[in-house]
Structure formats: C-alpha cells, structure tokens
Amino acid sequence: MSSVPAQAEKMHGMIAGCLLAALLLAVASADHPHDHHDHHDHHDHHDHQHGSKGHDGEHPCHLVSNGNADFGFALYKHLKAKSDAKKNIFFSPLGISSALSVLSKGARGDTHSQLFSSLGYSAFNQSQVDEAYKHLFHMFRHHKGNQELILGNAAAVHQTFNPLKTYMEDIKDYYTAHVFDVDFTKPVDAAAEINKYIARNTGDMIKDQVKDLDPDTVMMLINYIFFKGEWEKPFNGNLTRKMDFHVDESTNVPVDMMMRTGRFDYYFDLDNHSSVIMLPYKGNTSMMIILPSEGKMEHVEGSISKEQILHWHNSLFRM
Numbered sequence: 389m390s391s392v393p394a395q396a397e398k399m400h401g402m403i404a405g406c407l408l409a410a411l412l413l414a415v416a417s418a419d420h421p422h423d424h425h426d427h428h429d430h431h432d433h434h435d436h437q438h439g440s441k442g443h444d445g446e447h448p449c450h451l452v453s454n455g456n457a458d459f460g461f462a463l464y465k466h467l468k469a470k471s472d473a474k475k476n477i478f479f480s481p482l483g484i485s486s487a488l489s490v491l492s493k494g495a496r497g498d499t500h501s502q503l504f505s506s507l508g509y510s511a512f513n514q515s516q517v518d519e520a521y522k523h524l525f526h527m528f529r530h531h532k533g534n535q536e537l538i539l540g541n542a543a544a545v546h547q548t549f550n551p552l553k554t555y556m557e558d559i560k561d562y563y564t565a566h567v568f569d570v571d572f573t574k575p576v577d578a579a580a581e582i583n584k585y586i587a588r589n590t591g592d593m594i595k596d597q598v599k600d601l602d603p604d605t606v607m608m609l610i611n612y613i614f615f616k617g618e619w620e621k622p623f624n625g626n627l628t629r630k631m632d633f634h635v636d637e638s639t640n641v642p643v644d645m646m647m648r649t650g651r652f653d654y655y656f657d658l659d660n661h662s663s664v665i666m667l668p669y670k671g672n673t674s675m676m677i678i679l680p681s682e683g684k685m686e687h688v689e690g691s692i693s694k695e696q697i698l699h700w701h702n703s704l705f706r707m
C-alpha cells in the first residue's frame with residue numbers, strides 16, 4: 389500500500405480517471421470555502437441544486453459541478469468501451485466540459501440543446517453556465533498554496549474567418565479564452581504556432597499537442613490543463629526501485645515504484661471491491677488512488693460514479 393508507480397506508462401486508466409474525478413471534487417468542495425461545520429456534507433449537493441435559483445450564499449460555479457461530475461464518469465465509461473484494453477485513458481473531464489461550453493456558447497437550436505443535455509446542464513440556460521465558468525476560472529486564478537493549477541481555453545481562428553465579435557468577447561470574458569489568428573492553409577505552421585501557445589502556457593510540459601491539421605479548418609478550440617503540486621509527505625527517491633506493475637492477469641510491466649511508509653487516509657471497500665488511498669499534496673489537494681481488488685477491474689469501472697467517489701471520500705480513515 390505504500391508503493392506507487394512513479395512511471396506509469398502502461399498503467400490502465402482507472403487511476404488517471406479517478407485522479408481527474410478527484411480534481412472535479414476538489415472544485416466542488418472549493419465552492420464552500422467558508423463552510424467549516426461539516427467537511428463532508430458540502431460534497432453532497434446532488435439532489436438540491438437543479439433549481440434556477442441558487443441557495444443563499446451559493447457560489448455560481450456550484451451550478452455546473454454535478455453535471456460536470458456525471459459527464460466525467462459517463463465519458464470515462466464511453467472512452468473505456470471504445471479503447472484498447474491495454475491502453476491508458478487519461479483525460480480532464482473539466483477541461484472537456486469547459487471546452488464544450490465554449491462551443492455551446494456559439495451554438496443554437498438542436499446543437500445547443502444536445503450539447504447542454506450531454507454536459508448535464510439541461511436545467512440551466514447559457515448565461516447561467518457562462519457565469520458559473522467565469523467564477524470557476526476566477527477561483528483558479530486566485531488559487532494559492534504550493535501548487536499550480538492552470539486550466540485554459542483558447543481559440544485559434546483562421547486569419548480570414550470572422551466569427552461574431554460578441555462571441556469572441558464573451559468567450560474571453562467568461563472562459564478566459566485567448567483568441568489568436570493562424571493560417572490553417574499552412575497546416576504545419578499553424579500546428580507549430582498552436583503547439584507553441586500550449587507549451588508557453590503549461591510551462592513547456594505539454595508539447596506537440598496538435599498535428600496533421602486539416603487545411604480547411606476555420607477555427608480550433610483549445611483546452612489545456614496543468615497541475616503541479618508537492619507531496620505533503622515527500623517520497624525518498626533513494627527508495628525508488630523497479631517492480632512489476634500488473635496491467636492485467638497476464639501482463640506485468642516493470643516500472644519505477646516509489647516507496648513510503650507512513651499513515652494515510654485509507655478505506656478498503658469489500659462490497660465495492662476496492663482499496664482507496666488519499667495522498668495529500670501541500671495545500672488543499674489530494675490524489676485519490678483506487679485499486680480494484682484482483683479481477684474486479686471491470687466491476688469497479690462499471691459502477692464508478694460521483695456517488696461512489698463520495699462514498700469512498702466519506703469512508704476514508706487514518707491508518
């Protein structure tokens with residue numbers, strides 16, 4: 389339980405999926421920074437927030453948290469069904485929800501209502517969703533502590549294409565979407581420019597993100613997310629060694645395993661076939677790692693949901 393793969397090339401997507409789900413929950417819990425009475429209750433807002441009016445003192449970004457969490461798990465299941473079983477699944481549900489919200493901002497009619505219902509926003513109108521994201525991005529910018537969390541949107545627009553000016557202004561205002569011109573008829577140069585933009589905004593951590601652009605493209609929505617944190621209890625690199633990571637019953641991959649002995653918040657969920665551990669970062673962020681019991685990967689992947697994560701989150705205790 390104190391071994392964590394440091395290098396996770398062949399690791400199956402569960403951990404990544406949940407890491408990102410945890411990020412979603414972090415966002416949901418940050419909605420109530422002044423609520424000190426009950427640490428767990430603030431996550432549990434799924435059955436009383438579909439009204440058009442918020443509760444007193446409820447922050448606007450609260451509005452999209454439930455839809456975003458459900459969308460994230462639905463997308464995970466969808467990606468899992470379509471992907472090769474041996475491949476990792478790694479994505480940012482919040483990044484995708486926010487990029488599709490930038491898209492829905494410009495959509496009308498059926499396209500708009502389909503986007504909204506997929507994103508879990510059917511109970512709201514576009515202005516409410518816009519305000520929610522504006523607040524969310526504001527919170528991210530004012531995020532303090534020993535960690536960096538950067539979530540950004542951008543739009544690369546073909547130089548002769550002129551989208552509505554109000555749209556461009558709105559996505560900048562509500563989604564902090566930076567808009568810049570490229571020449572998509574020169575796809576290699578356009579890709580280089582877009583990649584340079586993403587690299588610059590993620591401390592050179594995300595490079596060569598786009599390639600093989602279609603020369604007929606008129607506009608490309610870009611979303612990137614970057615997190616860098618320090619462990620609250622750092623691992624001693626001297627103890628890292630190669631060990632087998634079990635991808636499935638028959639595949640083992642040697643990876644660098646970090647080691648640490650210590651007390652952590654942990655829960656073994658017998659009925660739900662999982663061990664859950666939280667690794668805290670400095671600040672108010674933790675990585676939640678879910679290890680399905682042997683042979684139970686499919687089962688856990690099938691039942692994962694925000695309710696399940698909440699149940700785990702509320703069941704953790706210090707070992």
Ligand SMILES: *[C@@H]1O[C@H](CO)[C@@H](O)[C@H](O)[C@H]1NC(C)=O
Nearest residue numbers: 439440441512513514515516
């Ligand atoms: C969106 O919904 C809110 C809350 O019900 C309402 O105040 C606002 O007028 C609506 N905006 C639009 C553009 O329909």
Ligand SMILES: *[C@@H]1O[C@H](CO)[C@@H](O)[C@H](O)[C@H]1NC(C)=O
Nearest residue numbers: 621622623624625626627628
């Ligand atoms: C790791 O090993 C080096 C060399 O033996 C030593 O100087 C260092 O203090 C060790 N680090 C920790 C955290 O124990």
Ligand SMILES: *[C@@H]1O[C@H](CO)[C@@H](O)[C@H](O)[C@H]1NC(C)=O
Nearest residue numbers: 421422532533534670671672
């Ligand atoms: C963590 O959260 C607590 C309570 O919500 C707050 O008082 C504290 O300032 C936060 N710490 C950081 C580093 O954000």
Ligand SMILES: *[C@@H]1O[C@H](CO)[C@@H](O)[C@H](O)[C@H]1NC(C)=O
Nearest residue numbers: 657658659660695696697699
């Ligand atoms: C399994 O998870 C569900 C939530 O999805 C929860 O209601 C149930 O209590 C869990 N079972 C156990 C034994 O923890």
